[in-house]
Amino acid sequence: MRSVLTALGIIIGVGAVIAMVGIGNGAKAQVEAQIASLGQNVILIFSGSTTASGIRTGWGGAGTLKIEDAEAIRREIPGVVAVSEEVRSITQVAAGNQNWSTQVLGESAEYFDIRQWPLADGAPFTPQDVRSANKVCVVGRTTATQIYGNENPVGQILRIKNVPFVITGVLTPKGLSPQGVDQDDIVIMPYTSAMKRVVGGTTLRGMNVQIGDATEMSAAQQQIIALLRQRHNIRPGRDDDFTVRTQQEIAETATAASKVMTLLLGAIAGVSLVVGGIGIMNIMLVSVTERTREIGVRMAVGAHGSDILTQFLIEAVTLSSVGGVIGIICGIGASKILSAYAHWPTLISMSSIAIAFLFAAAVGIFFGFYPARKAAALDPIEALRYE
Amino acid sequence: MNNGALVRLIDVHKTYRTGEMEVPAVRGVSLEIKRGEFVALMGASGSGKSTLMNILGCLDRPTTGHYVLDGADVSGLDRDRLADIRNRKIGFVFQNFNLLPRTSARENVELPLVYSAQHLTNAQLRERADRVLASVGLGGREDHHPSQLSGGQQQRVAIARALINDPEVVLADEPTGNLDSRTSVEIMGIFQQLNERGITIVMVTHEQDIAGYARRNVVMRDGILLSDKAVTQRAVAEAELSKRT
Numbered sequence: 001m002r003s004v005l006t007a008l009g010i011i012i013g014v015g016a017v018i019a020m021v022g023i024g025n026g027a028k029a030q031v032e033a034q035i036a037s038l039g040q041n042v043i044l045i046f047s048g049s050t051t052a053s054g055i056r057t058g059w060g061g062a063g064t065l066k067i068e069d070a071e072a073i074r075r076e077i078p079g080v081v082a083v084s085e086e087v088r089s090i091t092q093v094a095a096g097n098q099n100w101s102t103q104v105l106g107e108s109a110e111y112f113d114i115r116q117w118p119l120a121d122g123a124p125f126t127p128q129d130v131r132s133a134n135k136v137c138v139v140g141r142t143t144a145t146q147i148y149g150n151e152n153p154v155g156q157i158l159r160i161k162n163v164p165f166v167i168t169g170v171l172t173p174k175g176l177s178p179q180g181v182d183q184d185d186i187v188i189m190p191y192t193s194a195m196k197r198v199v200g201g202t203t204l205r206g207m208n209v210q211i212g213d214a215t216e217m218s219a220a221q222q223q224i225i226a227l228l229r230q231r232h233n234i235r236p237g238r239d240d241d242f243t244v245r246t247q248q249e250i251a252e253t254a255t256a257a258s259k260v261m262t263l264l265l266g267a268i269a270g271v272s273l274v275v276g277g278i279g280i281m282n283i284m285l286v287s288v289t290e291r292t293r294e295i296g297v298r299m300a301v302g303a304h305g306s307d308i309l310t311q312f313l314i315e316a317v318t319l320s321s322v323g324g325v326i327g328i329i330c331g332i333g334a335s336k337i338l339s340a341y342a343h344w345p346t347l348i349s350m351s352s353i354a355i356a357f358l359f360a361a362a363v364g365i366f367f368g369f370y371p372a373r374k375a376a377a378l379d380p381i382e383a384l385r386y387e
Numbered sequence: 388m389n390n391g392a393l394v395r396l397i398d399v400h401k402t403y404r405t406g407e408m409e410v411p412a413v414r415g416v417s418l419e420i421k422r423g424e425f426v427a428l429m430g431a432s433g434s435g436k437s438t439l440m441n442i443l444g445c446l447d448r449p450t451t452g453h454y455v456l457d458g459a460d461v462s463g464l465d466r467d468r469l470a471d472i473r474n475r476k477i478g479f480v481f482q483n484f485n486l487l488p489r490t491s492a493r494e495n496v497e498l499p500l501v502y503s504a505q506h507l508t509n510a511q512l513r514e515r516a517d518r519v520l521a522s523v524g525l526g527g528r529e530d531h532h533p534s535q536l537s538g539g540q541q542q543r544v545a546i547a548r549a550l551i552n553d554p555e556v557v558l559a560d561e562p563t564g565n566l567d568s569r570t571s572v573e574i575m576g577i578f579q580q581l582n583e584r585g586i587t588i589v590m591v592t593h594e595q596d597i598a599g600y601a602r603r604n605v606v607m608r609d610g611i612l613l614s615d616k617a618v619t620q621r622a623v624a625e626a627e628l629s630k631r632t
Contacts, residue, residue, distance in 0.1 A: 297485045304466075304471075
């Protein structure tokens with residue numbers, strides 16, 4: 001019973017470490033997965049943070065990027081694999097007696113490759129569709145469900161601003177973005193069609209640029225900035241009228257927060273592990289005192305000091321290891337319960353289990369050593385006489 | 388060289404320090420005990436007999452003087468060497484039995500073998516422990532815990548533990564102090580049987596009639612030997628027991 005209470009400290013400590021690190025890692029993995037869903041080696045360019053007249057509008061607001069800029073990047077920046085021109089607007093779409101307000105995105109045909117966003121059904125639009133500004137589009141899962149219910153939307157007509165578009169495919173669901181926006185509530189069409197029929201205007205909101213080799217990312221980023229500044233006639237010392245972000249920069253910002261959280265949770269859990277260790281030290285000291293006579297007998301029949309030391313160390317480590325194993329089970333259980341009821345993503349890696357277990361055993365050795373040494377240093381005569 | 392003496396104490400002194408004071412407990416004892424003897428060491432409390440017993444048992448070292456056990460001087464050995472000597476050459480029997488609680492009689496008896504240099508398999512350990520337990524009349528009780536045994540039976544387990552490593556000498560410290568008179572006689576009967584088989588026994592006691600079961604009585608007072616004489620009218624435990632029933 002006493003051993004159980006003592007081990008409880010370690011159980012709670014290890015369980016907390018496992019659960020907390022699990023939650024932290026889960027959050028990190030989720031963010032990373034979402035960042036990765038932006039595509040591999042992608043540079044995002046947003047038009048204008050500042051207009052020529054000095055009004056700062058935020059990303060994509062000023063319309064400073066032109067189709068020709070995209071052409072120039074394709075032509076002049078080495079290492080560019082694909083470029084997708086982007087325009088967007090929020091628009092009411094309708095079919096039959098259903099209508100729905102959704103985001104309409106104009107992109108080039110490479111967009112689906114860049115974002116690694118395959119279609120669940122049907123086919124994407126083609127470069128030919130983009131050149132001819134054909135009235136075709138693909139829809140996201142949410143939009144499809146809202147308009148067509150359980151019907152297959154491929155081949156159906158979707159009216160956008162009263163212009164009929166043919167649906168060529170349905171995208172695989174992507175889920176929520178890190179900001180909590182439903183990424184499947186979308187209609188994607190050739191940017192040429194979007195500019196002509198839906199959004200209007202001649203400027204791009206932004207571009208997705210894919211680079212072939214990850215090592216060329218920052219060089220390409222610098223070259224794009226230089227190229228666009230030159231094309232937009234921006235004098236040295238003036239602000240850019242566009243923003244260039246690499247996927248990596250976005251990922252770093254997003255994961256930094258979750259890293260801090262994991263560290264913090266782990267540290268709190270680690271404190272409880274140390275408290276558990278002090279509990280073990282306490283109980284081992286009591287045990288050494290209670291068993292002084294036993295130690296005396298063992299020494300009288302020939303036990304060396306090292307035999308006694310080993311015996312008590314093994315007891316301490318056993319206590320902490322058993323606590324560690326139970327703690328690991330509890331921790332896994334706790335994170336499963338959190339995932340199931342609180343819908344927090346948790347990720348328990350083998351390495352965190354191994355580290356927690358080794359740490360628990362190390363706590364046993366560390367906090368068991370002093371009582372064990374005390375036992376080993378007892379004088380057999382005194383120990384035998386102890387009442 | 389050792390002219391047949393198993394234990395030889397040569398002018399042994401033991402002085403305890405308590406702060407500034409030096410308290411002499413043993414003040415120059417020379418004693419020889421031959422193989423196969425059964426010695427009762429007697430004396431009032433404070434006479435130094437317990438200290439002498441601790442030295443004989445290699446639990447303590449003399450301050451000055453020499454202790455030669457089985458031809459080897461052990462007075463200058465360190466803790467671990469003394470532990471090895473205790474393990475191989477000395478068997479202890481204590482007044483309060485000193486068995487490990489929550490541990491079976493067999494495991495208690497096996498304990499010295501756990502710390503011995505020779506490595507035996509579990510089956511060998513068990514076989515040896517059971518044989519020794521049977522020799523002290525506890526066959527069939529190998530799996531009993533100390534709390535399930537009477538005082539006399541617990542002391543028999545302790546004797547079996549003392550015998551497991553075939554020691555040169557068995558040291559018994561007031562072995563009957565916690566037992567009633569009949570059980571005391573039974574334990575003395577076991578000691579006499581062991582002594583018949585040639586085992587050397589040194590027993591500390593302050594009871595005159597218990598000392599009467601030994602062959603030789605040594606009396607201490609104030610840290611020195613007062614008398615040392617053979618027992619003339621030796622009590623025989625078997626006869627005593629049959630008389631009582």
